[in-house]
Amino acid sequence: MNRIDERFKKLESKDEKALITYIMAGDPSLKVTEDLIYAVEEAGADIIELGIPFSDPLADGPVIQRASERALASGTTVEKVFDMVQQVRKDSQLPIVIMTYYNIIFKYGELRFLQDAEKCGVDGLIIPDLPPDEGEYITQAAQKHNIDLTFLLSPTSSDKRISLISKKSRGFIYYVSLTGVTGIRTKLSESIAPMINKIKTVTNKPVAVGFGISNTEQAGQVSTYADGVVIGSAIVKLIEESSSAGERITAVKKLVNDLKMGICRQ
Numbered sequence: 001m002n003r004i005d006e007r008f009k010k011l012e013s014k015d016e017k018a019l020i021t022y023i024m025a026g027d028p029s030l031k032v033t034e035d036l037i038y039a040v041e042e043a044g045a046d047i048i049e050l051g052i053p054f055s056d057p058l059a060d061g062p063v064i065q066r067a068s069e070r071a072l073a074s075g076t077t078v079e080k081v082f083d084m085v086q087q088v089r090k091d092s093q094l095p096i097v098i099m100t101y102y103n104i105i106f107k108y109g110e111l112r113f114l115q116d117a118e119k120c121g122v123d124g125l126i127i128p129d130l131p132p133d134e135g136e137y138i139t140q141a142a143q144k145h146n147i148d149l150t151f152l153l154s155p156t157s158s159d160k161r162i163s164l165i166s167k168k169s170r171g172f173i174y175y176v177s178l179t180g181v182t183g184i185r186t187k188l189s190e191s192i193a194p195m196i197n198k199i200k201t202v203t204n205k206p207v208a209v210g211f212g213i214s215n216t217e218q219a220g221q222v223s224t225y226a227d228g229v230v231i232g233s234a235i236v237k238l239i240e241e242s243s244s245a246g247e248r249i250t251a252v253k254k255l256v257n258d259l260k261m262g263i264c265r266q
Contacts, residue, residue, distance in 0.1 A: 003095035004171040017223040022232030024051040024067035026076025044260030052100035089121035097124035124148040166203035216262035
């Protein structure tokens with residue numbers, strides 16, 4: 001078991017659900033990202049999903065697209081992100097999952113990427129544009145390097161796709177709550193609970209729900225039937241709107257703390 005597995009086991013033993021918080025690495029700088037990782041951990045986050053910026057992020061909405069642009073403008077690279085994670089590991093054992101696109105990994109070198117990720121202390125990897133039936137090599141290599149490769153399911157996933165991803169996905173299964181891109185939504189889809197229940201009939205792996213969840217009420221609602229809740233755009237928007245380091249840390253910590261409390265109350 002790596003840190004992700006251990007965290008879900010610990011939460012399960014306490015009948016709690018995971019709060020997974022997304023931050024774009026390098027937005028607006030990698031030093032800020034490092035400080036934010038410590039802040040969200042202190043506020044109650046269970047797992048950090050760390051984005052590596054890409055120029056064409058197909059699964060991301062405007063908020064995260066702008067964050068990716070800011071991160072690229074600040075000079076963020078894969079190497080620098082790994083260096084930052086290595087620095088974080090001196091003070092934190094918070095599970096870290098990298099979220100990025102296949103082209104980034106392919107250009108860096110699949111094996112080199114996984115070796116360097118393991119070396120610096122990364123626990124998991126999400127590649128939204130890599131279907132599990134086209135990623136056999138990286139799936140096997142990730143397992144050898146103790147990196148949990150997590151795959152995504154969506155409202156349009158067939159029974160066959162649910163079965164395949166339930167077998168292939170490690171760490172947890174990421175259920176995308178809506179069709180489309182990431183972003184803040186005012187209302188959750190009514191199909192989430194039935195789909196989570198359907199997925200759970202074929203696997204005992206944790207299922208986390210993301211895309212569109214943006215406030216305490218929504219997080220609490222989703223946590224009644226999922227094992228984890230992923231919050232991204234709402235946090236990234238606060239980072240974008242903050243005018244100072246102090247304001248940024250305070251705002252993000254408050255949101256994360258409120259979200260965790262909302263989840264725990266369910």
